[in-house]
Amino acid sequence: MSISDTSPGTPRTWQRFKFPGSLYRYFGLLFALVFLAFSVVYLNIPLERFIGMFGRIGSVIADRYYPPDLEYIRDADYLSSVFDTIQMAYLGALFGMIIALPLGWFGSYNMSPNRRFIYPVARLFTMSARAVHETIWAILFVTILGFGMLAGILALTMFCIGFAGKLLAEEIEGIDMGPVEAIRATGAGELAVMVYGVFPQVRVAFTGIGIYTWDVAFRAATVVGFFGAGGMGWYLKRNVLQIETQRVAAILLSIVVLVLLSEAASAWARARVAKAK
Amino acid sequence: MAILSVEDLKVSYSAAGPQILKGISFEVEADDFFAIIGPSGAGKSTLIRCINRLVEPTSGTITLYGENVLTLGKKELRRVRRDIGMIFQEFNLVNRMSVMDNVLSGRLGYVGNFKALFRLFSKEDISRALAVLDRVGLSDHVDKRADELSGGQRQRVGIARALMQDPKLLLLDEPTSSLDPKISREVMALIMEIAKEYKVPVLCNIHDVQLATEFCSKIIGLQDGIKMFDGPTSEMNKEHLDDIYAMEVL
C-alpha cells in the first residue's frame, strides 16, 4: 500500500469529527444535556453519591460480601436446587423449541401456509412471548399455578418460544428456495415440502439455535426461582431477605460459574455442530 | 390431439406491474421436444413455471390431457404436478440429503404426509429409484450426499428425480446453463434419449440456440412476452432469429 493511498482518505473522515461545525450538532448536544439533566432530576438520582461510588461499592463488597460462605453452596439441598435449575432450563428450552418450530414455520414470510392470516398471528404470538420479560411470566404462572417448578418451566417455555421462534423464522426466511420449488413441483404436500425442501437446509442452524436457547434459558432459570418458580433463585431470595450477605455472595458466585460453564459448553457444542455440516 | 395446449396466457406479478407474458398460445403434441428460446427477460422461465403453477398466471387457459390446470383446487393441483416432471437450471437438489433421498423425493406426490414425514418409501419406489439412477449412470453414487457430486452428476440426479414421478410431461428450465459446453451436450443427449424411451413430450427453456436446434424438434421464440416464432426447427431461419433477438442486437 502506498502512502498516497492512505493520506487523502484519512483527513476526510478525521475532519468531519474534529470540527463539528453545524448548528444542528450543537442543538443535538444541547438537547442531550437537557434530557440528561431532566432524567437525573426526574429519577431522583443522587448525583453526590456518584462521587466515590465505586470506592463505596468496593468497601461494601469487602466488608459484607467477603468472604463468600462457600460451605453454604456445598450443601446437598442447594446442590439439588442447582440440578433442578438445570432440568428446568432444558425442559423449558425443549418445550419452547417444540412450540417454536411450527411458529417459526408459520411466521416465516416465504414458507407460511397463509400470509394474510396465519403469518401475522404467528408473528404476533412470538413477539408477545418475547416482549414479556421472563420474570413476569414466572410471576404470572406462580400466581395462577402456585409455587414450584411447574411455573418455572412454563415461564421458561414462554421465554424460549419468543427467543427461538424469531430466530427459527429468520433462518427459514434465509433458505434457498430452489429445492422448495423442486419439491413443490413433484406434487408434494406442504408438510412434505417442509420435511424435504426446508428442513435439511436449516437442520444444522436449528440445532445451533436449540443449544443457544438452552443456554439463555439456563441464565433465566437462575432467577425465576427468585419469584417462587423453583430452582436456585429461591435460595437467593431467602438469603437476600435475611441479609445473609456472605451466603448471597456465594450463591452469586455459583451462578456466575455455572453460567460461564453453560456458556462454554454451549459454545463448544455449537462449534461442533457447525463443523459437522 | 394436443397433450398440452396453452391459450392466451397472460402474467403480471403485480396488478400495477409490467406484463411478463402478453397472451401466449401454443400446443404440444405427444412426441414433441419443444424448445423455448429467447433473450433473457423474455419470460421463458415464467412461461414454464405457469404450466405447473409455480407461478400463478393472471389470465388464459392451460389444458393438460383435457383438464384446465388453472381452475384446479389444491389437491387436484398436486395430482397434476405429480404428472409433470421438472428439471431446473440450478439443479435444486437438497444438498444435505443423500442422492437416494433426493431421487425418492420425486415420489412425494404419491405418498401420504405421514409416510413422507418418516421417509417411508415402498420397496417398489426404492427399486425404481435404483433403476433410474442406473439409467442416468449414477448407480455408484447412491449413498453420497448431493453436494459431493459434480455439476453434471447433480443434473443427472435432477433428471432421475423427475423420472421417479412417472411424468406425462417434462418441463426443463435452462437445464444446461450451469454446466460447461461438453457436459451440456451429454445432458441434453441423455434427456432426449430418455424422452424417447419413456415417450414423454418435453418443453424446454434454453438460452443456447445452437443446442436448441441440435436437439429439439420444435421451437417457440419469445421476445418480451410475445411469441415471435412457433414451428419445427427445420423451418426456423436467420430472419426469425433476428426477430427474436432484436432487442439484444440493439
Next chain:
Amino acid sequence: MSLTADNDTRVEEIIAARTKGRINRSILYGVVFLAVLWSLKTTVVDDTDWERMGSVWEVLASIGEFLKVDWALLPQLWQPALETILVATLGTLLGVLTCIPAIWFGALNISPFPPITYPIARLMMTLSRSIHEIVWALFFVASVGLGALAGVLAIAVRSIGFIAKMSAEAIEDLDPRPVEAIRAVGGSEFQVFLYAILPQVLPAMISVIIFEWEINIRRSSVLGLVGAGGLGLVFFRQLNTFNHGGVTAVIIAILVLILFGEIISYFTRKAMI
C-alpha cells in the same frame, strides 16, 4: 434385463440400511422421551402443590381474574412508564461510556497489550452478559440503595457485554489504512482509537446501541420487582394487593412501551440510512 437380480439384492440392502437407521433413531428418541418424562416427574409432578392449584376450573377462574383488565389504573402509569424509559436510556448511555475501554481492549487489532488486556476485556464482556439483570439489580440495590440509580447501574453493566462485543467485532474487520495514517503522524494508541477507529465503526455501533436500548426497555420494566423503580414496582404492588386486573394493565403498558421503543428504533435506523 440382466441387472434385475443384482438390483433386487441392492434394494434389499438399501431397505435394510434405511430400516436400521430408522430403528436407531427411534431408540434414541425413545431414550430422550423417557429422560424427559423422568425429569417431568421429578420437577413438575413432585414439586407442584396440586391441592393449592385446585381443579382446572379454579385455574381457569384465576386466569379469568387477570382478564378483567383494570383500565382505571392506566392513567397512573404515565409516571412509572416514563421512569422505565429514562432508566433504560440513561442505563444505555452509561453502558456506552463504560464499555469504551472494553471495546478498546477487546478488539484484537487495537488492544494495547493483547496477552493481558484482551482477556480482561473478554472477562468484562462475559461477566456482563452472563449475569441476569435481576441479579445485577439486586447487587446494586444492596450497594447504592433502593431507587432508580440502582436500575440505571444494573442496565449499564448489563449492556456493556453486547455493545462491546459487537463493536469490537466491527473494529476487528475495519479498514486499517486510516489507523496507519494516525499512527504515522505520531498519534498515541488512544488517539488512534478516537480519531481513526471510532468514526469508522460509529454507524455500526449506533445501530447496536439502538438495538440494546430496545432490549433495555424490556429489562428496565421489571427491575422494579427488586426495588429499582419504574413499572416493575407498580406491577409488584398490584400483585401484592391481589389486584390481578391491575397486573394485566401494567403488562399492557409494558407491551405498549416496548412497541414504542421498536417504532422509535425503526425510524432512527431509517433516518441513519
